[in-house]
Amino acid sequence: MHINLNAIDFRHGKTDTRVFENTSYRIDGPGFNALFGPSGVGKTTLAKIIAGKADHNSRFSGSIDKEGISVILYTYNLERLPNWYSIEEHFRAVCPASAKKLLNELTEISGLKPVINSRFSRLSLGQQNRANLIRYLIQDFDVLIMDESLANVDEITKQKIILKIKSAFPDKIFLYISHNVVEVAKFCKEILVIRRPERLPQIKKVSGFDFAGEREPGQGRLEHIMLEIMNAS
Amino acid sequence: MHINLNAIDFRHGKTDTRVFENTSYRIDGPGFNALFGPSGVGKTTLAKIIAGKADHNSRFSGSIDKEGISVILYTYNLERLPNWYSIEEHFRAVCPASAKKLLNELTEISGLKPVINSRFSRLSLGQQNRANLIRYLIQDFDVLIMDESLANVDEITKQKIILKIKSAFPDKIFLYISHNVVEVAKFCKEILVIRRPERLPQIKKVSGFDFAGEREPGQGRLEHIMLEIMNAS
Amino acid sequence: MLHKRIYQFLIIYFLGLSALFIVKYSLELSDYVIPSPAEVWSAARQYFFSFFINSVNTLCVAILGHMISICLATAVAIIGSKTNWIGSFIKIGAYNIQAYPIVAVAPIIFILFGDGLSSRLLITAMICYFPLLLSFIGVFSEPVAHIEHFYNSTGQMTWWLPIKIRLFENISKLITVISGSATVAMVGTIVAEFIAADAGIGYRIRIALYQSDLAKILVALFLIGICTSLYLFVLEYSGTRIKKKLDIPAEGSQ
Amino acid sequence: MLHKRIYQFLIIYFLGLSALFIVKYSLELSDYVIPSPAEVWSAARQYFFSFFINSVNTLCVAILGHMISICLATAVAIIGSKTNWIGSFIKIGAYNIQAYPIVAVAPIIFILFGDGLSSRLLITAMICYFPLLLSFIGVFSEPVAHIEHFYNSTGQMTWWLPIKIRLFENISKLITVISGSATVAMVGTIVAEFIAADAGIGYRIRIALYQSDLAKILVALFLIGICTSLYLFVLEYSGTRIKKKLDIPAEGSQ
Amino acid sequence: AYCRDRNPHKITYRLKWILNTSSAGDIYADAAGYFAQNGLDVQIRPGGPERDPIKELELGRAEFGVASADQIIRALSKGADIVVVYQLFQINPLQWIYRPDKTLIENPRDLMGKTIGITHGGIDENIMKALLAKSGIKLSEVELYSVRYDFTPFYQARVDLWPIYRNAQGPVIGARLEEAGEKIAYFNPDKHGIHTVANSVITSGKILRTRPELVDQFIHALHRGWEAAMEPSNTEKTIAMIYQADKNTPAETIKKQLELTRAFVKPYAQIPIGAIDASAWRQTEKIMTDQKLIDKPVGIDQFLRGTFVNAKKPQR
Numbered sequence A, B: 001m002h003i004n005l006n007a008i009d010f011r012h013g014k015t016d017t018r019v020f021e022n023t024s025y026r027i028d029g030p031g032f033n034a035l036f037g038p039s040g041v042g043k044t045t046l047a048k049i050i051a052g053k054a055d056h057n058s059r060f061s062g063s064i065d066k067e068g069i070s071v072i073l074y075t076y077n078l079e080r081l082p083n084w085y086s087i088e089e090h091f092r093a094v095c096p097a098s099a100k101k102l103l104n105e106l107t108e109i110s111g112l113k114p115v116i117n118s119r120f121s122r123l124s125l126g127q128q129n130r131a132n133l134i135r136y137l138i139q140d141f142d143v144l145i146m147d148e149s150l151a152n153v154d155e156i157t158k159q160k161i162i163l164k165i166k167s168a169f170p171d172k173i174f175l176y177i178s179h180n181v182v183e184v185a186k187f188c189k190e191i192l193v194i195r196r197p198e199r200l201p202q203i204k205k206v207s208g209f210d211f212a213g214e215r216e217p218g219q220g221r222l223e224h225i226m227l228e229i230m231n232a233s
Numbered sequence C, D: 001m002l003h004k005r006i007y008q009f010l011i012i013y014f015l016g017l018s019a020l021f022i023v024k025y026s027l028e029l030s031d032y033v034i035p036s037p038a039e040v041w042s043a044a045r046q047y048f049f050s051f052f053i054n055s056v057n058t059l060c061v062a063i064l065g066h067m068i069s070i071c072l073a074t075a076v077a078i079i080g081s082k083t084n085w086i087g088s089f090i091k092i093g094a095y096n097i098q099a100y101p102i103v104a105v106a107p108i109i110f111i112l113f114g115d116g117l118s119s120r121l122l123i124t125a126m127i128c129y130f131p132l133l134l135s136f137i138g139v140f141s142e143p144v145a146h147i148e149h150f151y152n153s154t155g156q157m158t159w160w161l162p163i164k165i166r167l168f169e170n171i172s173k174l175i176t177v178i179s180g181s182a183t184v185a186m187v188g189t190i191v192a193e194f195i196a197a198d199a200g201i202g203y204r205i206r207i208a209l210y211q212s213d214l215a216k217i218l219v220a221l222f223l224i225g226i227c228t229s230l231y232l233f234v235l236e237y238s239g240t241r242i243k244k245k246l247d248i249p250a251e252g253s254q
Numbered sequence E: 001a002y003c004r005d006r007n008p009h010k011i012t013y014r015l016k017w018i019l020n021t022s023s024a025g026d027i028y029a030d031a032a033g034y035f036a037q038n039g040l041d042v043q044i045r046p047g048g049p050e051r052d053p054i055k056e057l058e059l060g061r062a063e064f065g066v067a068s069a070d071q072i073i074r075a076l077s078k079g080a081d082i083v084v085v086y087q088l089f090q091i092n093p094l095q096w097i098y099r100p101d102k103t104l105i106e107n108p109r110d111l112m113g114k115t116i117g118i119t120h121g122g123i124d125e126n127i128m129k130a131l132l133a134k135s136g137i138k139l140s141e142v143e144l145y146s147v148r149y150d151f152t153p154f155y156q157a158r159v160d161l162w163p164i165y166r167n168a169q170g171p172v173i174g175a176r177l178e179e180a181g182e183k184i185a186y187f188n189p190d191k192h193g194i195h196t197v198a199n200s201v202i203t204s205g206k207i208l209r210t211r212p213e214l215v216d217q218f219i220h221a222l223h224r225g226w227e228a229a230m231e232p233s234n235t236e237k238t239i240a241m242i243y244q245a246d247k248n249t250p251a252e253t254i255k256k257q258l259e260l261t262r263a264f265v266k267p268y269a270q271i272p273i274g275a276i277d278a279s280a281w282r283q284t285e286k287i288m289t290d291q292k293l294i295d296k297p298v299g300i301d302q303f304l305r306g307t308f309v310n311a312k313k314p315q316r
């Protein structure tokens, strides 16, 4: 199971600046990985390229090989659920039978139970984020890219959700986009630090602590990873 | 200069659950304060109440006294700039003559220079966030409430922006809503931790480190504050 | 609400009437060109009741025609908003048929449908559905990226779902358009009656027109205005109720 | 693109024509009810050129009338979308006037404006502007909260800004509506000619109708269709260009 | 107003309907230059139900116009300042077309039980009602069918009799039916004692008072035009002129229309073209009074100001 980016070149429509230039990277095996880098560096762009959702007008070259992967989902924090159902009805409508139990656990853990009967437009921002993420998690996928999907959720809830994801999907690939370096260092297996095209290689790999709920990372270990990430970016 | 919340009671339209129940709090003097609390607890709601932008259908009682405050602005991370201008043109269109220099510095610090000629819809999420915040900062205000305004910006840039705000507006009140406890503990003068209505008082005050760029907080000090915040919430 | 609508209509009507009388007296026109107030008044007294019955008759047909139009416009817009060849074909078909004046196609309609209520309804619907169609196609062709993304990505997008999403997203625009098109339904019915029927206020207008009897026409216009305001009010009121029920945020697009 | 439009129109037209002939031959209707193909063909050969000139004449007036309608609809919608009393008054005024069939108000129009080009344009505009108005009011009345919030909060909201914001936000819907309404402009002009003019294809249709000459009407409909398709294409093409220029994301509402 | 200030002889003549064979003399006078020879610059403009020549006269947009007798009487009853100066048709060309092999109508009593097309609000309705009344047929004994723009109901034989203008529509509609092998015939109310007036030339009382010479010149030229147009030896020339003005109608059709028009405009050798048939006007007025189309008689005689008013009509 891997995704292989080969010599990716990418420019957005109407612009001449390359977001990616001859960029290659290989994501191997399952795991909870991060896409990290300063705002505007190209995380969303890369995520969309991987998910095959890049803009039609953009110019793209290079190739992406996949092995053992058929469904790649991309979710982002601005997504909305239609307002005609309550959150619970929405969940039910898109939940395959096999994921019922998982759905229940996710709703519980994410703290959405009290607002499960509300319409989407009546949720707080973080509640909206979580509702959206959950409906993706109960789908069938091999790779899930979460573009700031938990950016507006408090840290305690976020940790619960991430740990649940890690335990429930041990054999899937996640690409988690976040600006929180502590979180990325602590939870992710591999951190793909994206850098401006001037710096080569454009994607640098840092290994994270990959916390799964058992043993909290020591302060030193975490700081070391964070420093590595900072140096890389 | 203060804002005084007196016995606020608030229910959203169509719901019966009180978001606030007999809640009082006093924000005194200028400073960079935070509104903190789990997702869905009522930060946005409170911010809107203070800014006088609460929904028409909601039921509200209580009063808000202000002294030395005439303009309260509320900005949030989903705002958009119209697409008919580039960012630079937008800035110019809404910038009072007196704020020109400030605008320049803010654009520089926030790292928006390279995309200043792009339209809003062509920016990355974090760039959009920053562009929106900047146009508020150059307005005339006494209180600025930033509802997750920097939630999608990387930490390095975020720190630069916050420090710049603190130095440029020493005599204004800021209410900064964020889910990042480190950041809140480090930069804010006062942290208003909001809790579920069951717990009294509903807003608890924690003093932050109020970092202004000179002396980095020691690890212990920061952890202490963070612990306090966690305990409070 | 209702009294406000009626009230506003009355102001407009009497403003128009006054303007007409001012033209009459300043140009010293005879009662034949523009009837005198006395004549209008006597026509009103004489015909008010029977015209009222006729207007209500027209209103009923208009309401029926309006419903048909809404269904028709929805159906055509749904197909026409699809980006495939059939969609664009249906769209062009709908547009082209619209470009034909009803009077020109009326003979064909009568040949095919006879001259009962069905022709009348068809003509009403043909006149009324197009303004709806335009808005509907506009709404149904424009993706709501942030909502549709999920269904597209997960392969759960059905033929019908994007329509439903775009409909919900634009419900208040659509309600505005639908309630506003009530007046087009009314005018469509009147035109249908003008061409085809021997009942309804359109038919009475036609007779008055042949007799150059502006006084009667003015009375008819008054009643048409009242009926239209009434129907408009009912639709706007229902629209507000529907929006409340569907929990559409008052603030607009969230 | 253009040839696709024309192509589709031809298919529709000939489908319609075939349907008519099928009705004719299956019901054994005689040539005076539905003309035979030979008669239609001979009418086409005889009148094609002069009808073509007339249609182009009509198209020119339609384009002018369309421009006027767009301006009128924009103006009324801007005022009518304001939530104050004047706004709702203007809106109701526009709606009520619309409910009057043109044929009923035509005598008044002729009294006031004579029977030159101005009456013809006025009637065209009156017929064409309403579908536009409906969509425009729908669009202009609906706030775009996430964009307008800044201007409202900082007291920089002007009278004009919300209009501009909502216009930009809905530009592709509006372009759809405007280009689609081209056909209404065409039909409006034809109706105006039917009642008022002594030129244009509408006038020819009226004569053909008087002479009960369906063959000529069919030829006229063909030319109207061609002209409409042409104009429609020009508008749709310009719309695409405008969208590109304004950098409207293809994906839809961002 | 038109450039009347510049040239007092520039005038507008508003017809009742589009330019066709029914205005043969008008077209002739114009094309042959008779107006110009009388020092007039006449603009002939087509009319229609929405463009009423009487209103145009009053608004000063036209000096002369053509209107039907019912229009004129109705306008007079409402105080319009108009006078009749020339009567174009001696016999009203309004007739009902029918299929004699299906519906045999030899006298008005045969109308009983038939479906008769009428234009509600049009003069044909009043003529038919007067005829029925005269023949002692109650309205409930016939089926009145509301006529509209197209002839389909008659074509499909759902209506037995359909009103048409014999001279203008007859040759077109009739020919179409005959081509398909149908037999057709026309029912003429004039033959059954209902003498009504159709189109006449009018001007305003004010013009007649203040510019009688203008009226004279105009009528003189118009009369020359009609005489020439109705002259059988001028047939080819007249047809060419009409075709020039109305390219929608083929020349053969115009030829037939012209023959028929002649029979309505100059049915009797001893009556001049344009003669005003006062008795027919009175009967029209009476019909309208009886059927409550006007409140009270207008005293039509005083408004008939033509050159040949009351020319004696031969007994039929």
Ligand SMILES: Nc1ncnc2c1ncn2[C@@H]1O[C@H](COP(=O)(O)OP(=O)(O)OP(=O)(O)O)[C@@H](O)[C@H]1O
Pocket (backbone or CB within 6 Å): A012, A013, A015, A019, A037, A038, A039, A040, A041, A042, A043, A044, A045, A046, A055, B115, B118, B121, B122, B123, B124, B125, B126, B127, B152, B153
């Ligand atoms: N549609 C577009 N057209 C042109 N340029 C674009 C477009 N979208 C993004 N860009 C530019 O491409 C660069 C990368 O954008 P991208 O959205 O991938 O950044 P990101 O890493 O996701 O940033 P953030 O953390 O702020 O979301 C940015 O500089 C941005 O301005």
Ligand SMILES: Nc1ncnc2c1ncn2[C@@H]1O[C@H](COP(=O)(O)OP(=O)(O)OP(=O)(O)O)[C@@H](O)[C@H]1O
Pocket (backbone or CB within 6 Å): A115, A118, A121, A122, A123, A124, A125, A126, A127, A152, A153, B012, B013, B015, B019, B037, B038, B039, B040, B041, B042, B043, B044, B045, B046, B055
């Ligand atoms: N329009 C509304 N109608 C009904 N309930 C609402 C509405 N908006 C918010 N709520 C509810 O009120 C509570 C407080 O919402 P609020 O948006 O203030 O939370 P928040 O603290 O800002 O959360 P977050 O960090 O996720 O943005 C939530 O439980 C939410 O579900």
Ligand SMILES: [Mg+2]
Pocket (backbone or CB within 6 Å): A043, A044, A045, A147, B124, B125, B126
């Ligand atoms: Mg991004």
Ligand SMILES: [Mg+2]
Pocket (backbone or CB within 6 Å): A124, A125, A126, B043, B044, B045, B147
């Ligand atoms: Mg919030």
